[in-house]
Amino acid sequence: MFNTFIQSFKLRNCYKVNSIIYSIKQIPLIKRILPDSLYKSLILKIIGNIISIIWEISSIFLGKLIYIAAMIFGMMGLYTTNSSGTFLTIFTFLTIAGSLMNTYMFNPTKDKYYAMFIMRMDAKKYTISNYIYAILKVIVGFMPFTLIFGLIANINIGICILMPFFVASCKIIFSTYALNEFERKKVYINENKPVRFIWIIVGICLLLGYGLPYVGVTLSEIVFLVISILTIVVGIFCIKYILKFNKYREMYKSILTEDNMNAKKTAEKQVKDNILNQIDINEKISSNKKRFKYFNDLFIKRHSKILLKSAKKTAVISLFIIIGVIFVTLLNDTFKTKINELLMNSLPFFVFVMYIINRGQVVTQAMFMNCDHSMLTYSFYKTPKSILLLFKERIKSIVGINLLPAIVIGLGLPIILYVTGGTDNIYNYLILFVSIICMSIFFSVHHLILYYLLQPYNINSETKSSTYQIANFITYMACFYIYQAKMPTIYFGIGTIIFAVLYVIISLFIAYRLAPKTFRIRV
Amino acid sequence: MKLIVENLEKKFGKKEVLKGINFTFEKGKIYGLLGRNGAGKTTFFNCLNEDIDIDNGNLLIEDDTNNKRKLEVVDIGYVVSTPTVPEFLTGREFLKFFLEINEKKIDNIKTIDEYFDFMKIDKEDRDKLLKDYSHGMKNKMQMLVNIIAKPNILLLDEPLTSLDVVVAEEMKQMLKEIKKDHIIIFSTHIMDLALSLCDDIVILNNGILEQIDRNNLDDIEMKNKIISALKEEENV
Secondary structure (H helix, E strand, C coil), rough: HHHHHHHHHHHHHHHHHHHHHHHHHCCHHHHHHCCCHHCCCCHHHHHHHHHHHHHHHHHHHHHHHHHHHHHHHHHHCCCCCCCHHHHHHHHHHHHHHHHHHHCCCCCCCCCHHHHHHHHHCCCCHHHHHHHHHHHHHHHHHHHHHHHHHHCCCCCCHHHHHHHHHHHHHHHHHHHHHHHHHHHHHHCCCCCCCCCCHHHHHHHHHHHHHHHCHHHHCCHHHHHHHHHHHHHHHHHHHHHHHHHHCCCCHHHHHCCCCHHCCCHHHHHHHHHHHHHHHCCCCCCCCCCCHHHHHHHHHHHHHHHCCCCCCHHHHHHHHHHHHHHHHHHHHHHHHHHHHHHHHHHHHHHHHHHHHHHHHHCCCHHHHHHHHHHHHHHCCCCHHCHHHHHHHHHHHHHHHHHHHHHHHHHHHHHHHHHHHHHHHCCCCHHHHHHHHHHHHHHHHHHHHCCCCCCCHHEEEECCCCCCCCHHHHHHHHHHHHHHHHCCCEEEEHHHHHHHHHHHHHHHHHHHHHHHHHHHHCCCEEE | EEEEEEEEEECCCCCCEEEEEEEEEEEEEEEEEEECCCCCCCHHHHCCCCCCCCCEEEEEECCCCCCCCCCCCEEEEECCCCCCCCCCCEEEHHHHHHHCCCCCCCCCCCHHHHHHCCCCCCCCCCCCCCHHHHHHHHHHHHHHHHHHHHCCCCEEEECCCCCCCHHHHHHHHHHHHHHHHEEEEECCCHHHHHHCCCCCCEECCCEEEEECCCCCCHHHHHHHHHHHHHHHHHHH
16 A cells, blocks of 8 residues: 555655646746757756645645634634634634545546556555545645644643644535545536535535624634534544555546646636537528628628627626616716716726727627638638638628627716706717727727737637737727726727727728638647 | 648657658649548648648749749648538538639639539439538538639548548549549558559658658558558658
């Protein structure tokens, strides 16, 4: 058993050290200097090992320090109940929640897969030895902090020493329960994808832990002592079960699946599938148009869930909000003046609104995933003429669809302005309308142009360039900052209109020149 | 018609993948492109297809009257190993769109169903969304669209490997039928396929293209010759 543990520890360490070297190699400047033979270099291995040991030690202590300091000790100030009782109450319930969420045994990690399935280590010996190590880490890691913070909270030193054993026992009891579930019903627990009943218990524990002291109820030292001794006794019996359990290999075969281990990859695939599922399979959809108009028309119609239908929904919701606001302003005078002020000074706020409701980003993603990633492998589709023809059709459709809610909002704002007392400067009405329309066109054009100029995906729909993400992020941040600005509507409106018109003209000009070159699948 | 590759070079960082390829491909032949993993076959195709910029060299088309011009994207049909078709269209819609776009380039255009018949795509599948097509059917669609337009050059990257035996045989026959009008370059790892289908074997190794002459060798002798050629280059 001990040998198995040492071997598995070495294996995990080797894998960690290589990951560390790999990460070092990802740093932009350094990666040019370092050769691939790096993984053989003794000095780097030593550095990697040192980092790995520091990592291991801090994983024993650091997490627990933060946990007790922030989630328990730091919270005590919020309550008026006595400190030891508050500490023990929060600690007890968070421990129960934690034993469900953080099991070690049911965490589908790659090192387990490598050891048991690729290196064919004995699953039982591997699991038990590593589980004992994990539990020891819990006890050792908690001890200094339950002592330090417990004593500060005026808890008896004996109880402080008992607390880490309580944590370990809770984890052991839950693991035993989960192993037993597997033995009886063949259902397994994946701690990264908790099922509903686990969420419910965790929710209840959080509520009790933080809620009970709030209403003045806390666990006294005696109660905690009884609970923890009982738990520890049960825990000791459970250890026997864990040691006897014989189906570790079978169980891990179910837990250590590709999907469970690669949460990130699965999420990406999910996004792809979701977008694929946006295609409307209604057979009645057809088009009388020709060539690229036909192609684009079918794309728009088959994606109406994320395009037209969604824009209509936004338009209807906007309409209701506008009617609601008008209605309230008729009843309440203070609200009336506030809204009037908002419309005269806070047009920047609507930049953010128009950004949020624009469908451009979702649509360009669907364009790639469901259409361009395949079509761009055909030469007739890649000719400059084809690219520009389709670009034109797409601009028209996207601008058109986004105009629907924009017109509702654009008309709604001047009406609200009028109802709330109007303005001396009659141009304000016009500017509100035109600037909202301009914002909508701006965002539609902006998203499509970013896509055509910075198309970031390769043929497997993996992102190959971060420029596109950075550009999108900058757009978001810009809208977010503008949103807080205050400025007379007339100036901001005119500014917005001029900016949008110039931007659209210049960017279309640039796109027409560059898109035939930039609109390619990344290699 | 000929495809002339002159001194084609492509580097990725410091790694020279294509080190000055000089080769002339002729119409009416299927060229089997063999090379070891990572030899640069896909890079070579991507260069021809203008998916990546080349560092140096010329890609030229010489017509039957010996006039030379630059190779253009429209000269090329590229069938990639994972079939790519627009998921949101039905098979019929995709063909309709394709035929409309290319109507000027296609002589004696046939009806959509005639094309489906030619490719042996069942009637009930023709109006299904492409996203619900099987792998083999997607592959057929991709191949069909690439051969209808009669591009001068057809690049095929492992196109038969993942097909079932019946479809693969259909495709092989089809390639033999159409080869007289095209330059077909067929990249594969399966030597038997290359030997049975292709007229000439070309190996890409150490960044250079080289033809392996058959000289009346039988298949086994030819295989040995190819393998030793691939190994030899490794030791350079």
